[in-house]
Amino acid sequence: MPKPGPRLRLIDVAERAGVSLATASRALSGREGVSEEVASRVRQVSKELGYVANPYARTLAGGTSSTVGLVVHQVDDPYFSEIAGGVIQVAAEEGLLVQICHSGRDPDEELRQLRHLITQRVGIILIAGSGYSDPRVEAEARAQLSEFQALGGRVAVIGRHALGVDAVLPDNEAGGRALAEHLLELGHRRIAVAAGTAGLTTVADRLAGVSSALRQRGLSLDTLPVVHGDFTRDGGRVAAEQILRDHPGTTAIIALNDAMAIGVLSTMRAHRIPVPERMSVVGFDDVSVAADLAPSLTTIRLPMTDMGRMALTLALKPRSTRPRRRSTGHVLVVRDSTGPTPRD
Amino acid sequence: MPKPGPRLRLIDVAERAGVSLATASRALSGREGVSEEVASRVRQVSKELGYVANPYARTLAGGTSSTVGLVVHQVDDPYFSEIAGGVIQVAAEEGLLVQICHSGRDPDEELRQLRHLITQRVGIILIAGSGYSDPRVEAEARAQLSEFQALGGRVAVIGRHALGVDAVLPDNEAGGRALAEHLLELGHRRIAVAAGTAGLTTVADRLAGVSSALRQRGLSLDTLPVVHGDFTRDGGRVAAEQILRDHPGTTAIIALNDAMAIGVLSTMRAHRIPVPERMSVVGFDDVSVAADLAPSLTTIRLPMTDMGRMALTLALKPRSTRPRRRSTGHVLVVRDSTGPTPRD
DNA sequence: CTAGGCTACGAAAGCGCTTTCGTAAGCGCT
DNA sequence: AGCGCTTACGAAAGCGCTTTCGTAGCCTAG
Numbered sequence: 036m037p038k039p040g041p042r043l044r045l046i047d048v049a050e051r052a053g054v055s056l057a058t059a060s061r062a063l064s065g066r067e068g069v070s071e072e073v074a075s076r077v078r079q080v081s082k083e084l085g086y087v088a089n090p091y092a093r094t095l096a097g098g099t100s101s102t103v104g105l106v107v108h109q110v111d112d113p114y115f116s117e118i119a120g121g122v123i124q125v126a127a128e129e130g131l132l133v134q135i136c137h138s139g140r141d142p143d144e145e146l147r148q149l150r151h152l153i154t155q156r157v158g159i160i161l162i163a164g165s166g167y168s169d170p171r172v173e174a175e176a177r178a179q180l181s182e183f184q185a186l187g188g189r190v191a192v193i194g195r196h197a198l199g200v201d202a203v204l205p206d207n208e209a210g211g212r213a214l215a216e217h218l219l220e221l222g223h224r225r226i227a228v229a230a231g232t233a234g235l236t237t238v239a240d241r242l243a244g245v246s247s248a249l250r251q252r253g254l255s256l257d258t259l260p261v262v263h264g265d266f267t268r269d270g271g272r273v274a275a276e277q278i279l280r281d282h283p284g285t286t287a288i289i290a291l292n293d294a295m296a297i298g299v300l301s302t303m304r305a306h307r308i309p310v311p312e313r314m315s316v317v318g319f320d321d322v323s324v325a326a327d328l329a330p331s332l333t334t335i336r337l338p339m340t341d342m343g344r345m346a347l348t349l350a351l352k353p354r355s356t357r358p359r360r361r362s363t364g365h366v367l368v369v370r371d372s373t374g375p376t377p378r379d
Numbered sequence: 380m381p382k383p384g385p386r387l388r389l390i391d392v393a394e395r396a397g398v399s400l401a402t403a404s405r406a407l408s409g410r411e412g413v414s415e416e417v418a419s420r421v422r423q424v425s426k427e428l429g430y431v432a433n434p435y436a437r438t439l440a441g442g443t444s445s446t447v448g449l450v451v452h453q454v455d456d457p458y459f460s461e462i463a464g465g466v467i468q469v470a471a472e473e474g475l476l477v478q479i480c481h482s483g484r485d486p487d488e489e490l491r492q493l494r495h496l497i498t499q500r501v502g503i504i505l506i507a508g509s510g511y512s513d514p515r516v517e518a519e520a521r522a523q524l525s526e527f528q529a530l531g532g533r534v535a536v537i538g539r540h541a542l543g544v545d546a547v548l549p550d551n552e553a554g555g556r557a558l559a560e561h562l563l564e565l566g567h568r569r570i571a572v573a574a575g576t577a578g579l580t581t582v583a584d585r586l587a588g589v590s591s592a593l594r595q596r597g598l599s600l601d602t603l604p605v606v607h608g609d610f611t612r613d614g615g616r617v618a619a620e621q622i623l624r625d626h627p628g629t630t631a632i633i634a635l636n637d638a639m640a641i642g643v644l645s646t647m648r649a650h651r652i653p654v655p656e657r658m659s660v661v662g663f664d665d666v667s668v669a670a671d672l673a674p675s676l677t678t679i680r681l682p683m684t685d686m687g688r689m690a691l692t693l694a695l696k697p698r699s700t701r702p703r704r705r706s707t708g709h710v711l712v713v714r715d716s717t718g719p720t721p722r723d
Numbered sequence: 724c725t726a727g728g729c730t731a732c733g734a735a736a737g738c739g740c741t742t743t744c745g746t747a748a749g750c751g752c753t
Numbered sequence: 754a755g756c757g758c759t760t761a762c763g764a765a766a767g768c769g770c771t772t773t774c775g776t777a778g779c780c781t782a783g
Binding site: 054055056057061068069070073092094095097 | 730731732733734735737738739740
């Protein structure tokens, strides 16, 4: 609704510097064809006057859109808000603006958000969070992103693959394996999995890691309970209740993210099942409260803030030919929610 | 970076509908001077073609900027990310875009963010989080917002007052009072306060509530330890350590937000001080993990998501003359972190 | 000393929209 | 029938920028 108003325009800077509009534009955007002397004079005047380009005019004129659109599954989940924090840090350093969209883990909503960002002509699109197993969704997302890139847009994804774009990827499988190995070493055999939303590739990957660790010990995931919930605290609760009801011999629960682990712990408390004495619980992500839960949570640490930073940094660097990948480290953080198998 | 590309423009819609550009524009933005017949034909064609206006062109031409800038103290603090969630919900319903800026509780940074949003010409500015006691900062913020409003911008603030704009306000003082009363009723007298960042009005308000409850019982806050940290988990830890060291007789700690309360609880655990048997702890805000801590946290519930929703809704409704206020309810949620005074 | 080629800059044409201004058509009135 | 008035619409002028194109001015070479 801001009306024109008496704002500083590029032409004001140009006049003050005694050059033409075109030269001023070139000087400020560091383009060729301006002598260093004139360029620095323009920059000087611009700084003195406190000139800031109108982003709408700039974008309209076919220039760079300095907006980055960030699509996340759940804005108020710490996993995503930490990623957003990292993105926002870099954006602030680069003078970019971040628009956050929330898909609620609904693939169609996600596609709608993407379409929206594209028609809104943002300059960069970042997608955080797991992809979907449904090939239709992934193909559609891929098509939209290609279209966007063809228009000159930059893209990077976080924790999502197979989209043919630059990606920052944690090793979900190795993380899952590390969790399962940790429990196996503690002697657990009756392990249950509180899995996240079915149809998310992240769930499949983490599960595959668990499965591989089991196999190495001659066990199989097929004989163990895998309860699907969604990736929220309540999903964890529901899954835990089901595990307690249907698989009473269970001695350890692997929650496939920390939000679910929090739900699992709360269910254990409600049932007065001591953790880790009678039940070990592990999570995945290491959101910041994981260390403050009681018992503190054994989990896989992912550097969420860095992942956000890396993704935007990647998108900003002009890309060569093929999609780049940055792997993030992951560390098994052993805390107080896991212990040896109860002996009785 | 998106280059022009073969995109659908308003003129395409206009031609297809057999009207002029001007008429099409009027029809789609619901302005006067178009017959209902023509208007509906244009809308029809627009929908068929899947036309979406270019927001940059629209804003540049002096129309409405459909971007809302949200300034928060700390993006990855659940208190703020829940507020952001509410804002994003409403924005999605209204077809607006949300830009989130992070000030890190630095007043100068906040002013810089504000200035940035104004020069970027967003349509709406929302500021979440406490104001500052420093009158210079508040005067400057107020001046910037007036300037923005004079340009036609809409503004609302969340949990912040005295800025002369529409506000969504929790009753921090009543909340503080409720917490103190709760502890007093349980018999506590040696109460310490883990206060947030000095210089924040929210801290002062919550503290005033505590003080008023004490006074009603013939006690005074002046004789009780008030330790200032910052509004983070680590701030809570530091404050708790100091309280334990310097005021060993303390039986209850009031943390002025949940993040600090989490830090306090973790410190108690580290010192093996059972909560609530030997120490009661309360927080403020009721972020979603508060219920999942062990012990679960007694705190004041604030409807963060609703606060975000209300703020944007308020900003969207054309304002009459004087600033409007919406008070949010607050409820004392008694959980397991508080209990009667230990008797020895 | 002039032809040819650079370089550094200015004039002007858009980008896609909103909005002002002008005008043709339709109305009731004298 | 002629007048003014209203209504519904089109033409065109920007919004503030980027970018293409054109042209002085200078340098080098013949």
